[in-house]
Structures are given as structure tokens and as C-alpha cells.
Amino acid sequence: MARRRKETAPEDLLETRKRIVATAHRLFMELGYRAVSTRVIADACGLTQPALYHHFADKQELYLEVIREILAKNGEALERIRQSGEPLEERLRRAAAYLLLHAPPNMNVMFHDMRHELDEASRASVHEWFRQGFVGPLAALFGEGQREGRLKSREEGGADPFSSAFLLLSISRSMLNTDLEREAGEGEQELREKTASERAALIVNILLHGMVRRTGESAG
Incomplete structure (x- = not known):
């Protein structure tokens, strides 16, 4: 037998x-x-x-699972920040700091691969995961701020929530963690987190309050 x-x-x-x-x-x-x-x-x-x-089944299926997992993990973290109940500006700072510390390394390589190596259906899936994982929680934060009257609506000269989310992502991406790694050596997590927090505060302050001095403000 x-x-x-x-x-x-x-x-x-x-x-x-x-x-x-x-x-x-x-x-x-x-x-x-x-x-x-x-x-x-x-x-x-x-x-x-x-x-x-x-x-x-093949390399593309495995690559898609890698990307899906990256985007899902980041989306869950951003959603937890969104639901934390903290003031809006603090949640935006925390979200920006998270992006600076945890956004995937070598994002340029990843975006290049998605454009040139994946078929159309796979690219569409990735774009939807990105929208859900990265853009959705941030857009919800900006939308909440507009509904509460904390942020300008589009009719008042503000941006719609999704445009605001993409803007925050773009600014954060331009200050990604390659610089943080250079300024804080391996193992110096506390310094990396401090640097990311300071940069996140700068990003959100400029995004929400701008750089133009208001009438009556002191030049300091």
C-alpha cells in the first residue's frame, strides 16, 4: 500500500x-x-x-500582494490616527509624521515598476488600493475639518478633501525618510521620530496657515 x-x-x-x-x-x-x-x-x-x-501563480501576482500589503498596513495606521479623537491639526501632524517615518522606501522605484511592469488591470487595482490606503483616510480628515468649519470649503477658496490629501502626500514624499536616515544614524530611532515630528509640524503649519504674515502680526 x-x-x-x-x-x-x-x-x-x-x-x-x-x-x-x-x-x-x-x-x-x-x-x-x-x-x-x-x-x-x-x-x-x-x-x-x-x-x-x-x-x-507568477511574479506579478506576488508583486501585487507585496504592494497590497504595504498599502493596507499604511492605510490601517492612518485610519487609526483619523479616529483617535484628537484635534484636527494634531491628527494631521501625526499623519504626516507617520508618512515620513513609514512610507515605503524606494517609492520612485516602486512607482516606476507599477507604470512599466504591470498590466492595465493590475495598475487599476494598485491605484484603488492606494486611494483606499493612503488617500482615503487623509481626505476624510480634511473633509471633517471642512464640515466643522475649521477649514475653508472649495467655494471659500479652499481645496476639496482629495486634492488636500494629495497635496499632503506630495509634500511629505518630498521630505521622505532618506534624509531622516542620514541625519539620524542606524538605531537612533528617537532622533528619527523627533526629526519627523518637527518636519510634520512644519508641513501641516504651512499647509493650513500658509507663509504669508497676516495684517497686524509681528515680524518677531
């Missing part, structure tokens, strides 16, 4: 899948989509390619 194959426990399959995604994340962010093959990922995980294909 043939011996029955030992079945892999569901929790082992889940752990293997997590290991594949984490390894692929690191390699894709370091080297870019085109330079990383499924063989390289499988070898780095200590797996055969057939074992990797048990979890993901």
Missing part, C-alpha cells in the same frame, strides 16, 4: 506565505521588479520554485 503524503498544516502554509511575501518585499524594494525572479525569491526563502508557485 502506498504511503499517504503528510498534509501541511494550514498554519504552516500561512507562515510560508508570509515568509515569501516578506522576502519578496525586501528584494523588490532593494532591486526593483525586473531584477528579481521567482527563483531568486524562492532561494532566499529556502523553497523550491514549485513550492512558491503553490502560493502565487
Whole structure:
């Protein structure tokens, strides 16, 4: 009688899948989509390619899961900030500081890969995840500020919530954590967080209050 194959426990399959995604994340962010093959990922995980294909049909499917996980994780963090109940300006500062500290490294590489390596349907999925994960919570914050009368409406010369969210993302992206890494060496997390907090306060202050001195304000 043939011996029955030992079945892999569901929790082992889940752990293997997590290991594949984490390894692929690191390699894709370091080297870019085109330079990383499924063989390289499988070898780095200590797996055969057939074992990797048990979890993901091809490299694009795995890359999409990496991007989905990145955007979902950031979206959950931004949503927690949005729902924290703190004053609006403080929540915006915390959101900007989070983006400075936790936005994916090598975002330019990631955006290039999404434009040039993914098919149209996959790009559409990524854009929707980005809208839900990054833009949605920030736009909700700005919308809340407008409804409460704290921020100008579009009719009053303000921006709509989604434009405001993209503006905050753009400014934060221009000050991303490469500079923070240079100013604060490896392991100096407290200094990195302090630097990010100071930059976030500057970003939000300029975004909400501008740079023009109001009539009657002292030049200090």
C-alpha cells in the first residue's frame, strides 16, 4: 500500500506565505521588479520554485500582494490616527509624521515598476488600493475639518478633501525618510521620530496657515 503524503498544516502554509511575501518585499524594494525572479525569491526563502508557485501563480501576482500589503498596513495606521479623537491639526501632524517615518522606501522605484511592469488591470487595482490606503483616510480628515468649519470649503477658496490629501502626500514624499536616515544614524530611532515630528509640524503649519504674515502680526 502506498504511503499517504503528510498534509501541511494550514498554519504552516500561512507562515510560508508570509515568509515569501516578506522576502519578496525586501528584494523588490532593494532591486526593483525586473531584477528579481521567482527563483531568486524562492532561494532566499529556502523553497523550491514549485513550492512558491503553490502560493502565487507568477511574479506579478506576488508583486501585487507585496504592494497590497504595504498599502493596507499604511492605510490601517492612518485610519487609526483619523479616529483617535484628537484635534484636527494634531491628527494631521501625526499623519504626516507617520508618512515620513513609514512610507515605503524606494517609492520612485516602486512607482516606476507599477507604470512599466504591470498590466492595465493590475495598475487599476494598485491605484484603488492606494486611494483606499493612503488617500482615503487623509481626505476624510480634511473633509471633517471642512464640515466643522475649521477649514475653508472649495467655494471659500479652499481645496476639496482629495486634492488636500494629495497635496499632503506630495509634500511629505518630498521630505521622505532618506534624509531622516542620514541625519539620524542606524538605531537612533528617537532622533528619527523627533526629526519627523518637527518636519510634520512644519508641513501641516504651512499647509493650513500658509507663509504669508497676516495684517497686524509681528515680524518677531
